[in-house]
Amino acid sequence: MVFFCSCTGGADPEVVSAVSESSVSADQPEATPTMTPTPTIKPTPTVTPAPAVSADTVSGDSVSSDQVSANGVSGNNVSGNDAASENKVSENKATPTPLPTPDPAKLVLFETPRTMYVTAQVNIRKGPGTFYAKDGVLNFGNAVSALGRYNDEWVQVDINGETRYIHGSYLSEEVPATPTPAPTQDPAQLPPPPPQVTAPAGVLMIGDSRCVQMRDVTGGGGVSWICENSRGYEWFVSTALGQADGIIGRGTKVVICLGVNDTDNGYSYSSLINQKAAEWAARGARTYFVSVNPVGDNPWTNNDNVSAFNTIMVNNLSGVKYIDTWSYLVTHGYNMVDGMHFDGPTNATVFSLIISNL
Numbered sequence: 001m002v003f004f005c006s007c008t009g010g011a012d013p014e015v016v017s018a019v020s021e022s023s024v025s026a027d028q029p030e031a032t033p034t035m036t037p038t039p040t041i042k043p044t045p046t047v048t049p050a051p052a053v054s055a056d057t058v059s060g061d062s063v064s065s066d067q068v069s070a071n072g073v074s075g076n077n078v079s080g081n082d083a084a085s086e087n088k089v090s091e092n093k094a095t096p097t098p099l100p101t102p103d104p105a106k107l108v109l110f111e112t113p114r115t116m117y118v119t120a121q122v123n124i125r126k127g128p129g130t131f132y133a134k135d136g137v138l139n140f141g142n143a144v145s146a147l148g149r150y151n152d153e154w155v156q157v158d159i160n161g162e163t164r165y166i167h168g169s170y171l172s173e174e175v176p177a178t179p180t181p182a183p184t185q186d187p188a189q190l191p192p193p194p195p196q197v198t199a200p201a202g203v204l205m206i207g208d209s210r211c212v213q214m215r216d217v218t219g220g221g222g223v224s225w226i227c228e229n230s231r232g233y234e235w236f237v238s239t240a241l242g243q244a245d246g247i248i249g250r251g252t253k254v255v256i257c258l259g260v261n262d263t264d265n266g267y268s269y270s271s272l273i274n275q276k277a278a279e280w281a282a283r284g285a286r287t288y289f290v291s292v293n294p295v296g297d298n299p300w301t302n303n304d305n306v307s308a309f310n311t312i313m314v315n316n317l318s319g320v321k322y323i324d325t326w327s328y329l330v331t332h333g334y335n336m337v338d339g340m341h342f343d344g345p346t347n348a349t350v351f352s353l354i355i356s357n358l
Contacts, residue, residue, distance in 0.1 A: 099127060099131065099132060100129075102127055102128055102150065103151075106128075106150055106151040107148055107149070107150045107156065108148050108149050108150075109147060109148035109156075110146065110147060110148050113145045113146060113147055113158065114145075114146045114173060115143055115144070115145065115146070115173070116143070116144055116146040116155065116157075116171040116172060116173055117141060117142070117143055117144075117171065117172050117173070117174065117175050117176055118138045118139065118140055118141060118142040118143075118144070118166075118170055118171060118176075119140065119170055119171065119172050119176045119304065119308060120140055120170050120263070120264075120304050120305045120307075120308035120309075121137060121138070121139050121140060121263070121264060121301065121302075121305050122137070122138055122166055122167060122170035122171075122264060123136075123137055123166075123167075123264060124136040124137065124138060124157075124159060124164050124165075124166060125164065125165045125166070126164060126165070127165060128150040128151065128153070128154035128156075128165045129154070129165075130267070130268070132165070135159070135162075135164055136159070138166070140176065140302065140304045140305070141175075141176060141178075144157045144158075144159070144166065144171070145157060145158040146171065147163070149168065150165065152168075153167070153168055154166065154167060154168060155167075155168045155171050169308075169312070170308070176304070202249075202251045202252045202253060203222075203223035203224065203252075203253045203255065203355075203358065204223065204224045204225075204226065204244060204247055204248065204252055204253070204254050204255065205223055205224070205225050205226070205227065205255045205257065205354075206225075206226045206227065206236070206240050206244060206254070206255065206256050206257065206258070207226075207227045207231075207256065207257030207258055207290075208227060208228065208229065208230065208231040208232065208257070208258055208260065208261055209227075209228075209229040209230060209231075209340070209341065210257060210260065210293070210340075210341065210342075210347075210350075211225065211227035211257050212227050212228070212229055213341060213342070213347050214347045214348075214350060214351045215227060217344045217347045217348050217351070218347075218348065218351050221351055221355070223355075224247065226240050226243050226244060227257075230261060231258070231261065232258060232259070232261040232262035232265065233258070233262050233265040233268055233269060233272075236258055236269075236272075237272070241276065248280050248283055248285045249283055249284065249285065250283060250284030250285070251284060251285070252280070252283075252284075252285040252286070253285070253286050253288065253358050254277075254280060254285055254286070254287045254288065255288045255289075255290060255323075255354060255358070256273060256287070256288065256289045256290065257289075257290040257354075259292045259309050259313070260292045260293075260295065260301065260306065260340070261300070261301075263292065263301050263305040263306055263308070263309040264305070264309075266308070266309045266312030266313060266316075267312060267316065269313065270312060270313055270316035270317050271316070273287065273289060273317065273320055274316075274317060274318045274319060274320065277318075277319045277320045278319060281319060286321070287319070287320045287321070288320065288321045288322075288323055288354075288357070288358065289313060289317060289320050289321070289322055289323070290323045290325055290354055291310045291313070291322070291323065291324050291325050291326040291327075292306045292309055292310055292326065293306075293325055293326050293329055293334075293342075293350065294306065294326065294329055294330060294334065295339060295340055296336045296338065296339040296340070297339045298338070298339030298340050300340075306326070307326075310324075310326055321357070323353070323354055323357045325350050325353050325354065328349075328353055329346070329349075329350070334346045334349075
């Protein structure tokens, strides 16, 4: 069993094509029946070999769920006692794949611009898709001038005179209400945790620092763990999935607890987890996703963002069992030691809730 814990967009690679220019001979003119012209012999041109050129390898920054990397481009090496190969020139050309141009037929403009409000922290993009570059971030409650809808999914907005796009699921025409945070309770006031359960064999939990804390509080809890502090989607893709694929087999219960560190990646998480759940199901494994739990006062996210992320996961996961620990904590209370992490009893409660739902 594999456990993914929530502990705490696409770029096109450059296409490098080699172009070879070969020598071309002119057609010989047909001989006339009356006379054969004497051919003019032209001197053979001297070919000066091109020096070897090596371009620097260029890597793009890894940005949230959108990762862009450029390929290293190397020039041709010339070798062999300064000898050049006649009539043969080879060069590399790096041609980046252009981003698609938005289809005007999919854009429906409003009669007049509308004021819309951001319901959770969201990226501003230069085009209607996660593969377009980010151009800033808007926070909960920010107002924007909406110009129209693209493909009933993205909203075209005016940002300081520039046309940009925001995913429509993060915008509302009504001012969002400020949520009332769940009360922080003293450990003595917390309800008794659910009965401790013994984890079945073959549970694998994958997550961030919240998983690290559950592992430490429970002494491992009888399950396998792939978890690190301050991790999110990029770590899940680059590190955790490779380790998990080497473990998962028939009867494994994979539990994923991620998202608190990058709540703007809900659609990326749900799409990838659906894909992996199908692969693991073919091996005889079952996949679970644990809701992101409440947060306190911190500079990285808030409970509005967490709630929006959980909603995206509930609505988009397929073939994955969703374990709702968020609702239990909001209803019964919890105790935090900082703006992101719970105390020992709360972590033990969350762990027991997860195991009892497997």
